[in-house]
Amino acid sequence: MKTTEKQNDMIRGGQFIVRDTKAEDVFTPEDFSEEQKMMRDSVKEFVDREVWPKKEEFEKKNYALTEEIMRKAGELGFLGVAVPEEYDGLGMDFVSTMLVCDYISGATGSIATAFGAHTGIGTLPILLYGTEEQKKKYVPKLATGEWFGAYCLTEPGAGSDANSGKTKAVLSEDGKHYKISGQKMWISNAGFCDIFIVFARIEDDKNITGFIVEKDLENGISLGDEEKKLGIHSSSTRQVFFNETKVPVENLLGERNGGFKIAMNALNVGRIKLAAACLDAQRRVIDSAVKYANDRVQFNTPISKFGAIQQKLAEMATATYTGEAACYRAAKNIEDRINLRKESGNSHQEAELKGVEEFAIECSILKVAVSEDIQNCTDEGIQIYGGMGFSADTPMESAWRDARISRIYEGTNEINRMLSVGMLVKKAMKGHVDFMGPAQAVKDELTGIPSFDTPDFSELLSEELDMIKKLKKVLLMVSGAAAQKYGTELEEQQQLLLASADILIEIYMAESAILRAKKNANAKGEDTQKVQIAMAQLKLYHAVEKINEKAKEAIISFAEGDEQKMMLMGLKRFTKYYNYPNIINLRKTIAERVIEDNTYKF
């Protein structure tokens, strides 16, 4: 196939809402190559050996331990997986980089954060926007763990409004360097890093500009004390003060005024990787929880035999299975885009940037969904342990505290929810994805006579995929009508945007779980995937319920009279099951497998 034909055929970011995806077209964790499986196993072995046994030590604010583990990870090549070989990295594909991030992050949020801050926002801006000289000078050191990176965007007065920072960069009279002055806060890895990616404003520029700043404490740089935090206790988080710090002009990153773009694009990668970073933590929580539930006896019965505990284990496993499905589906879409761009002549840099940017909607969706799933998973983990779950002597307590940060950094979940819908609307307006046609078709369908035929659902998961199609109509109906009513003022209607985002997120996650189960059932036989199919069905049921709630909330808030009535009828039609699944049985099927395996093994 020619590159342009491939381009037309290949799914675009956000397009899942208006396009049916076939099961055979998604990548699933079961599709990992032998090389990827080897990488996964070696990362897992490293974490089991070096990190998991020291879990308690990570609660004692042992920053040196985090640095030591990071250095060892560097020696094994894990810090350079996303870095091309010419800069001393392993030059692995995007899916493999997700895999490493996933499995290295499971034991403690301290390592997850240090790894994410270093390999993502601490290294990527140079790799993606740096000049050849900058890349040659800094990237090999960062890829091997000889040096560590940190990312200084947030300031006391500039958090979510990241472009409003007050840090200044003033060009010297001889034009050879900038003097940077300002205060950055919440900087991960600040205590042990060697370079900072710093964002500062030059003169009265509209946007901030990025700089690479070496950490020389003799050069006007000072650090605040380690922050006292709820979780990630051995992740170094400090304020960083710059007082006329001299930075050579050749260390300006990208273009003047272009820092906001760098910051946002680095965050796109950060978001999908953060979602991946929550996956193995969920697997480990389930593993501990089910082992405890099988051992703990009350009323002369292992508590895993109780329906109340089985319900929790089933929900935890389902969320994890769904998160894996969605993360690796999106990762492969990104990888395919990157490869297509490379084929059409883009540099690695350009291809990677544009490839990830294309799927920024999915990156935000995943960040929100998986960071909330891990919160629920750890919370239920504590509940399964009962009083022992509240004790710092068990792994649940720290897992729960560590999970909490994921909803805040890399853009809060509120910001990411609004971004996901905002970006979808922009794509529609730019004509990158045709939403108008399908939205009009839904409108026409609402005023038309509904079909009373009972569809043929004999094919595996066909009713579920039909439901996904209908849920997409709900999104088009609600967001289409809201956009028509509010026009450019839609962005002021935050509660509507949040409701639309929840609908969008539920669709992507549920569709991913169904497609994963279907693909594997087609390939390996339905009998082998009974539990996975049950998980896909359970996830879909939750998605339908949530979408019903959120869409109703939106419709009764912005539509009135006949329009409201018509949309509520549409909502009923588009969320109607022909055959309800038996939710209690689904949970039983899932829990029984987890209990029998005594771990999460999907």
Ligand SMILES: Cc1cc2nc3c(=O)[nH]c(=O)nc-3n(C[C@H](O)[C@H](O)[C@H](O)COP(=O)(O)OP(=O)(O)OC[C@H]3O[C@@H](n4cnc5c(N)ncnc54)[C@H](O)[C@@H]3O)c2cc1C
């Ligand atoms: C442990 C930790 C590590 C971190 N690491 C780094 C790092 O390495 N580098 C770095 O630069 N930063 C880092 N951060 C900062 C982090 O990215 C910010 O905390 C985050 O972006 C939120 O900014 P804020 O804390 O100023 O909250 P605010 O922006 O003040 O937000 C407060 C609340 O208001 C909401 N809100 C804000 N604006 C809007 C809006 N327009 N509409 C609706 N709701 C809104 C938010 O969602 C949130 O609920 C870290 C933070 C922590 C806690």
